[in-house]
Amino acid sequence: MIRLLLQGKMEGLARPLMLSIVLLAAQISCVVPSPTVPAFLWSPKSYGLLHSDVKEVVNYQTISAKDLAKSVLSDGGWSNLLCSEKSDQQDVDVALVYIGRKLQSSEISKTKHEDSTLLNLLKDSFTSSNVSIAFPYVAMSDGKDTLENSLITGFTENCGQGLGVNHIAYMNSCSLNGDNLKKLHGLQSFQDFVGSRMETKARGNTDLIVFCDEVAEESDLAQSEGKVLSGLVNFLEQSGAAYTVLYASDSYRSMQYPRLALSRFLAEGNASSDSTVCDGVCQIKSSLLEGIFVGIVLLIILLSGLCCMMGIDTPTRFEAPQES
Numbered sequence: 001m002i003r004l005l006l007q008g009k010m011e012g013l014a015r016p017l018m019l020s021i022v023l024l025a026a027q028i029s030c031v032v033p034s035p036t037v038p039a040f041l042w043s044p045k046s047y048g049l050l051h052s053d054v055k056e057v058v059n060y061q062t063i064s065a066k067d068l069a070k071s072v073l074s075d076g077g078w079s080n081l082l083c084s085e086k087s088d089q090q091d092v093d094v095a096l097v098y099i100g101r102k103l104q105s106s107e108i109s110k111t112k113h114e115d116s117t118l119l120n121l122l123k124d125s126f127t128s129s130n131v132s133i134a135f136p137y138v139a140m141s142d143g144k145d146t147l148e149n150s151l152i153t154g155f156t157e158n159c160g161q162g163l164g165v166n167h168i169a170y171m172n173s174c175s176l177n178g179d180n181l182k183k184l185h186g187l188q189s190f191q192d193f194v195g196s197r198m199e200t201k202a203r204g205n206t207d208l209i210v211f212c213d214e215v216a217e218e219s220d221l222a223q224s225e226g227k228v229l230s231g232l233v234n235f236l237e238q239s240g241a242a243y244t245v246l247y248a249s250d251s252y253r254s255m256q257y258p259r260l261a262l263s264r265f266l267a268e269g270n271a272s273s274d275s276t277v278c279d280g281v282c283q284i285k286s287s288l289l290e291g292i293f294v295g296i297v298l299l300i301i302l303l304s305g306l307c308c309m310m311g312i313d314t315p316t317r318f319e320a321p322q323e324s
Contacts, residue, residue: 035284036105036137037251039068040122041076042129043244047092049077054131062137065147065248069154072246076133081206081244082155084164092206093197093241095165096232099148099174099212100225103249105136117226121233122247131244140251146175147250148210166205169193174212184209187228191235198239 043049059071073079081092103118113119126132141147148170156163169182171190184190190211197207211232213225229247236243 035140035251036062037140037249038103038105038108039135039138039246039248040126041072041133041246042125043131044129046130047242049080049131054133056127057133059133059135060137062139063135064139065141065150066154068135068138068248069151070158071135073155073158076131079159082163082165082208083159084161091242092244094194094236094243095206095208096236096243096245097148097151097208097210098229098232098245098247099210100247100249101213101251102225104251108136115224115226117224117230121226121230138248147248148174148212149176151248152176152178164205165208167207169207170210171212173214174210176210190232194236194239194241198241
């Protein structure tokens with residue numbers, strides 16, 4: 001009889017225990033959401049890519065990198081530039097894909113950011129261009145494939161007869177797979193490539209250039225993403241090239257360098273003590289600490305409840321009434 005009573009009490013305790021564990025896991029998953037990164041597409045002129053100007057359009061859906069490529073082709077008019085069945089109908093010299101490594105979705109609306117030049121450039125280009133689309137929530141790559149390779153694969157898969165670009169050029173900091181790719185070494189190589197196209201007055205097919213921001217050694221001389229991207233856009237303007245730009249952030253890229261990431265986590269003393277800017281690494285740490293704190297609180301409440309339940313001696317119908 002005592003064994004049955006103990007077994008019933010343990011089964012009664014197991015149910016709230018399992019329920020609490022499920023609630024704890026759900027709470028932590030809500031506190032530490034899956035990170036997303038933004039992407040921006042703009043063209044200073046429509047270049048006949050679309051029947052009507054698509055200006056300041058925002059796609060609030062959470063999409064993958066390949067979905068981003070599909071939307072860029074269909075909604076942004078890049079199918080008229082990249083797909084072989086339509087590419088010879090446009091006079092766009094350069095389609096630039098810039099892959100950043102720091103900006104996250106949560107940082108777009110902030111007034112202060114460590115790279116204010118980048119945010120200002122993206123916002124100004126978005127509002128002043130004839131064609132502009134924002135994708136605030138792009139699922140961050142899981143490391144199995146690079147963002148630039150996913151985009152090129154997405155472009156190829158969604159063009160019915162394949163890509164019809166003149167060249168696919170990419171910086172040596174990018175990781176692309178495929179044939180007939182032209183590697184560029186450094187900013188000067190990029191400028192020479194664009195200058196050569198403009199000198200020969202090549203028309204028809206567009207040149208697709210993929211530029212990936214590099215993770216440089218910690219140095220005061222390293223240029224920010226905003227300055228690098230601004231320099232590229234200014235050069236395209238000065239060269240007289242007809243261009244369109246896709247900026248996409250890939251925060252996972254900065255995590256591919258363990259030594260720099262580890263030193264960033266451990267050497268917090270190098271940062272200014274009065275800094276009010278919280279970058280991507282800071283936000284990840286903050287979310288993890290919040291999740292751990294919530295988990296500890298829920299665990300304490302759970303243990304307290306179990307102790308109270310075990311201390312309660314509930315009478316059963318088989319007990320004999322006590323004599324008064």
